[in-house]
Amino acid sequence: MIFKPLFEDFKIIGYYLGKVIIGLGFTFIIPIxxxxxxxxxxxxxxxxxxxxVSLIFGFGLTRLCRTDKxxxxxxxxxxxxxxxxxxxxxxxxxxxxxxHFKSYLDACFEAMSGFATxxxxxxxxxxxxxxxxxxxxxxxxxxxxxxxxxxxLSVFVKGIAGAFKMYVGEARDERVLPNVINTARFIWLVSIxxxxxxxxxxxxxxxxxxxxxxxxxxxGMCVFMAAFDTGGFAPQxxxxxxxxxxxxxxxxMVIMILGAINFKLHYHxxxxxxxxxxxxxxTVTLFITLMITFFIVAxxxxxxxxxxxxxxxxxxxxxxxxSGHTGTxxxxxxxxxxxxxxxNLALVGIICAMALGGGVCSTTGGIKMLRIGIIFKALAQDIxxxxxxxxxIVMQRFHHIKEIFLEDKSVRSAFMITMAYLVLYSLGxxxxxxxxxxxxxxxxxxxxAAANVGLSCGITDTAMPNILxxxxxxxxxxxxxxxxxxxxxxxxxxxxxKGK
Amino acid sequence: xxxxxxKLLLSAIFLVALFSGSCIIAELSFAQxxxxxxxxxxxxxxxxxxxxxxxxxxxxxxxxxxxxxVNLNDGVNAVGIWVKKELVKDIxxxxxxxxxxxxxxxxxxxxxxxxxxxxxxxxHAEIFQKVASGSKLVETQDVNKRNLVFILxxxxxxxxxxxxxxxx
Numbered sequence: 001m002i003f004k005p006l007f008e009d010f011k012i013i014g015y016y017l018g019k020v021i022i023g024l025g026f027t028f029i030i031p032i033x034x035x036x037x038x039x040x041x042x043x044x045x046x047x048x049x050x051x052x053v054s055l056i057f058g059f060g061l062t063r064l065c066r067t068d069k070x071x072x073x074x075x076x077x078x079x080x081x082x083x084x085x086x087x088x089x090x091x092x093x094x095x096x097x098x099x100h101f102k103s104y105l106d107a108c109f110e111a112m113s114g115f116a117t118x119x120x121x122x123x124x125x126x127x128x129x130x131x132x133x134x135x136x137x138x139x140x141x142x143x144x145x146x147x148x149x150x151x152x153l154s155v156f157v158k159g160i161a162g163a164f165k166m167y168v169g170e171a172r173d174e175r176v177l178p179n180v181i182n183t184a185r186f187i188w189l190v191s192i193x194x195x196x197x198x199x200x201x202x203x204x205x206x207x208x209x210x211x212x213x214x215x216x217x218x219x220g221m222c223v224f225m226a227a228f229d230t231g232g233f234a235p236q237x238x239x240x241x242x243x244x245x246x247x248x249x250x251x252x253m254v255i256m257i258l259g260a261i262n263f264k265l266h267y268h269x270x271x272x273x274x275x276x277x278x279x280x281x282x283t284v285t286l287f288i289t290l291m292i293t294f295f296i297v298a299x300x301x302x303x304x305x306x307x308x309x310x311x312x313x314x315x316x317x318x319x320x321x322x323s324g325h326t327g328t329x330x331x332x333x334x335x336x337x338x339x340x341x342x343x344n345l346a347l348v349g350i351i352c353a354m355a356l357g358g359g360v361c362s363t364t365g366g367i368k369m370l371r372i373g374i375i376f377k378a379l380a381q382d383i384x385x386x387x388x389x390x391x392x393i394v395m396q397r398f399h400h401i402k403e404i405f406l407e408d409k410s411v412r413s414a415f416m417i418t419m420a421y422l423v424l425y426s427l428g429x430x431x432x433x434x435x436x437x438x439x440x441x442x443x444x445x446x447x448x449a450a451a452n453v454g455l456s457c458g459i460t461d462t463a464m465p466n467i468l469x470x471x472x473x474x475x476x477x478x479x480x481x482x483x484x485x486x487x488x489x490x491x492x493x494x495x496x497x498k499g500k
Numbered sequence: 501x502x503x504x505x506x507k508l509l510l511s512a513i514f515l516v517a518l519f520s521g522s523c524i525i526a527e528l529s530f531a532q533x534x535x536x537x538x539x540x541x542x543x544x545x546x547x548x549x550x551x552x553x554x555x556x557x558x559x560x561x562x563x564x565x566x567x568x569x570v571n572l573n574d575g576v577n578a579v580g581i582w583v584k585k586e587l588v589k590d591i592x593x594x595x596x597x598x599x600x601x602x603x604x605x606x607x608x609x610x611x612x613x614x615x616x617x618x619x620x621x622x623x624h625a626e627i628f629q630k631v632a633s634g635s636k637l638v639e640t641q642d643v644n645k646r647n648l649v650f651i652l653x654x655x656x657x658x659x660x661x662x663x664x665x666x667x668x
Contacts, residue, residue: 040597045645052652059659063666097645127558127573130597210562210569236559236571238578244562244569246618312619334540334577334621341543341612 004499005492011065012075013082016166018061020083020149024090025054027143028136031094035132043132046097054090076166077488080149084477087148088112091140098133100124102462105469112473114140115148116480117363119232119329119454120445120472122462126237131218134235138222144480145229145259145363146191147184190266191228194258198224201251209245227255229363232329232454241332246315252330253322260286260326260358262370264401281373281398282359286325289372293353294321300346317346320455325353327364329454338457339441347457351444354453355425365452365479367421371414373398378411420483424450424475431471432459450475531607536577539610543621547612553579553623554631557594557601572604581606582617583625593634603632 028051035044071079088111096107106122113120114137123129123137149166199221206216219235226233236242240252258266265283268276277283297317307313316333323330338347357366381396388394396406428446433439437459445459449472460472478486531552539546539553555572562569568588571578573595583606595601608625611617616624 041639041641042645045642045649048649049645049652052649052656056652056656056659059656059663063659063663066666127578127595128597210564211560215560236578237573238571238580241580241620242559242571242578244580244582244617244620244622307613307619309615309619312613312615316613316619332620336540337543337621340541 002495002499005496008067008069009075011067012069012071013078014061014065015067016071016075016079017082017086018058018063018065020058020079021054021061021086021090022058024087024143024148025051025058027139028054028094030139031132031136034135035130038131040130040132043094043098043130046094047132047136049097050090050093053093057086057090071166074488074492077485078492080166081477081481081485081489083148084112084115084481087115088473088477091115091136094133094136095123098129100126100129100133105466106462109469109473110137111140112476113454114138114231114233115144116452116476117141117145117229117231117327117365118449118452118476118480119226120449120456120460120476121233121454122460122469124462126235129235134222135218137233138225138231138235141229141231141233142191142195142225145225145231146187186267187263190263190270194228194255195221195224198228198251198255202248202255205245205247205251206243209243209248223252224255227252227328227330228259230256230259230327230329230358230365230452231363232323232331234330239331241334249315249319249332253319256322256326256328256330259328260362260364262359262361264361265359268401276401279399281377281400282369285369285373285376286358289353289356289369290321290325293325293349293356294318296349296352297321297346300343300349303345304341304343306341306343306346320350321353324350324448324453324455325356326358327354327366327451327453329448329456331455335456335458335460338444338455344440347440347444350455351447354447354451354455355421357451365450367418367451370400371418374406374410374414375418377406378414381406417482421450421479424478428471428475431468435465435468445472446475450479452476452479534610536574536579539579540577540621543612546610549610550607551610551623552605552607553581553610554603554605555579556603557591557634559594559596561588561591561594563588570604572606573601580620580622581608581625581628582614582622583608583628587625587628590630593636595634598637598639600634600637602630602634605629605631 028047032044032047032051035047088108091111091114092104092107095101095110096104100123101107101110102124109120109122199217202220202223203217206219207213211219222233222235225231234240234242240249262282265276265280294317298313301307301313301317307316319332338350355366356372357368358364360368360370377396377398381394384394397403398406425443425447428450429439429442432442432446441457441459444457447453448455459468531550533552533554534546536555539551553572553574555574555578558571558573558578563585566585568583568585570581570583570588570591572581591602591604593599593601606623606625607627608623610623612621613619614622
């Protein structure tokens, strides 16, 4: 029997949702400062409207649903899934007002793509976008990458138990520190330290590349946010090709890899435990899958003679592979070149890399390295069982911060999430084909959206059917939250309608 | 007879030279005008050919030694142009939020994956001319949006006051 949700459930959900919306509202202050700094009047008005609407909704909800109760698991999950939809709708307001989007749906697509750190874009005339709006596009990635709820956890949420439920709901099932609020603060500390270092590095490279100082550091900050949060937006329409610079590509590649690493691993590296990087199942799996997928891409590109020199093949092939595998989506070629020039084999290599993703508790999307590692360990265990005498007890271990024995529970969980991702990739591909796009193009774009990558083969365009835009928005949302919160929300609605 | 043959041979050589010369001149002076979409969709066809491309200068003009990178946007995509440093001196405005960039027409060799530049998609320009000057863009304020800011501010203050009253 399904129980109908109580009025109290709605109140608690509304109250915490309001807190998250207030948190989002305050983040609009950053682009407001930027608009003031660069004397951009219209963008200033756009962000003031967005700030006011968010605070009205946020304070209104907390006022209407005031409660002292802490969240339970179901409520925590629903707050998270609704928060992501709410911030998308509100974060799209300044984008839509900017005039760079053909419809509010396109602005919502851009906002979800930013928050979910995907990087697919529908922005028009990006080369004439204001500093404030451009910063907001990248800031959505920084906020979404660290976790929208993590902002609220760090500042507004007092109850630790409820905070943990929201933290888990946002696809972060690992605590770096024993206290989840301290974990959230640590994640912000790491991100801000890297933000300063990354902006400096990219800014200096930009200046050496001949950019004006202000632009070099502005681009540096934006590109850092997109790279570390494995997002993929860039301030100019040509993405990373705009810079025509090998050093810029090298620095962004390092930042992308840092972004794809588990925050827990970052913590251990910060604490001086450098051996962990060679032993951890995630980094080992990442290295192996990078090599395998690069081998596929390299064969594909060399067979077609896309790049006449091996060095150029490596530069283009490896950059896009790292960009896809880490879920970033930076590109130094035009979207159509993937289909027109790269050929099927290289595309399959990139699709596989995109589908796999980076580390758990990082800013990447996709299946993730820990799950792939666990599945392969389970496979190895089963093969050993077949090979050894029946009475032999086969125990499989893996190293993830500490030595862990492989349990059926973790294997089942890894398989379930992997299956859910594969279904999500397939569903988007089927809808893409239904809209008239070829199979490989549809699979490429669907995987890119669902794994929160952002590489495009040209389907993502303002002219694509609205149903496909909505499909990709939902894929980005479900892929970023890793399904549980989304399933909880669906269950909640079913219970509200059918429950007794 | 011998002289006639000699004259005929010389005339033939002259005609061949004239034809080849005019072909080269035609190739140099009548580079095909192409758009970014045509270049991207038919990159293999245009690879290594001399083309003409027109667009607005966007972003920074990035000086690299004796050369510079200029990105030209034709309204759909921007393409990187590799050009000698002295040719970019005429550029005054570059496209951004506050400026419409100069419109330039370039002629040069298109590279689908440039060997010199790590496989980039670019044009190495030899002729580079400004066809229209850019300008400063004037921001026009939307009165409705400005009024909305004040209406929403009133609503927000009301909610905050109600919140305070409830807390007391």
